[in-house]
Amino acid sequence: MSSRADINADLRKLGKHALSGYFVGLHIRFAAPLMQFQTYDEKWSEFYSQNGYALRDPTIAWGFSTTGACRWSALPIPDPFNILKDAADHGLIFGLTVSHGPIASRTIASFARADRELSDAEIEEISTTVRRLHDMTEPPASLTKAQKEALRCIAEGDRHAAAAAKLGITESAFKARLISVRERLKARTTAEALQRAKEYRLL
Incomplete structure (x- = not known):
């Protein structure tokens, strides 16, 4: 594992791309991440929680089904509860989800903007940063x-x-x-x- 300062530095890099906020869940095991960071607006976070969206979120479903990066506009997962529309109504209009790591310790991260789609170059930079965060937060195999x-x-x-x-x-x-x-x-x-x-x- 790397230092807290290294983790914070990478989170700051991600924040520069996600002007409407982000959620990073590192090493999701037994349905919960070992570490998580999020900067979404409080109103959206509360709305998301109150509606139990985590269990129905197409970005999370996609993240568990494959690895890589996908713009929300191109997600091949159905969204019967219109979660992405609700997100857009809260200013999360354009988004990206990145998934990395083995299924038993998967990292899933989403990033949102209100003004435009993220470029291919930005997606590559974000993906590289997420992979680095995943690797640097790998839990130690043991303690002394x-x-x-x-x-x-x-x-x-x-x-x-x-x-x-x-x-x-x-x-x-x-x-x-x-x-x-x-x-x-x-x-x-x-x-x-x-x-x-x-x-x-x-x-």
């Missing part, structure tokens, strides 16, 4: 024994001093383990690292 011990102590509710005593190390050494596991899992907090370790089945 020391990292697992530290997370288990946190999961059991131990404070730093108590956890360090339990493991027979200094408190500063225990904190260093937590820092290393946060970096490995690209987590901002220890709680987030613990959650990701569980999601990745590393504990």
Whole structure:
């Protein structure tokens, strides 16, 4: 996995193309992404959620059926609930969906504009960035024994001093383990690292 700064830099690049917002779901497993980022207008996000569109969205259906990139105007998937029309009514008039990775860990991302279709060159740049984000956020295959011990102590509710005593190390050494596991899992907090370790089945 790469650093949070690298991820944010790529998200900024994507945002320059998606003037009406984007959604990036990285490594979708068991119907939920391991990481997700979205910048759509709040009104559209609320409307989308309230109508349960995630289960009926033709862009997501397309993303699970194949890999590559497709403009919304060319999607070969039916849209019986008129989700793309509703999106257009909210300013997401022209869009692109990119799908990458194996079906068991698929990344699906969509990008929207109100003014024009994305050009072929822009689609290639977006696709390259999505593939890079997918690769840099690939979960680690494992954690070290020391990292697992530290997370288990946190999961059991131990404070730093108590956890360090339990493991027979200094408190500063225990904190260093937590820092290393946060970096490995690209987590901002220890709680987030613990959650990701569980999601990745590393504990």
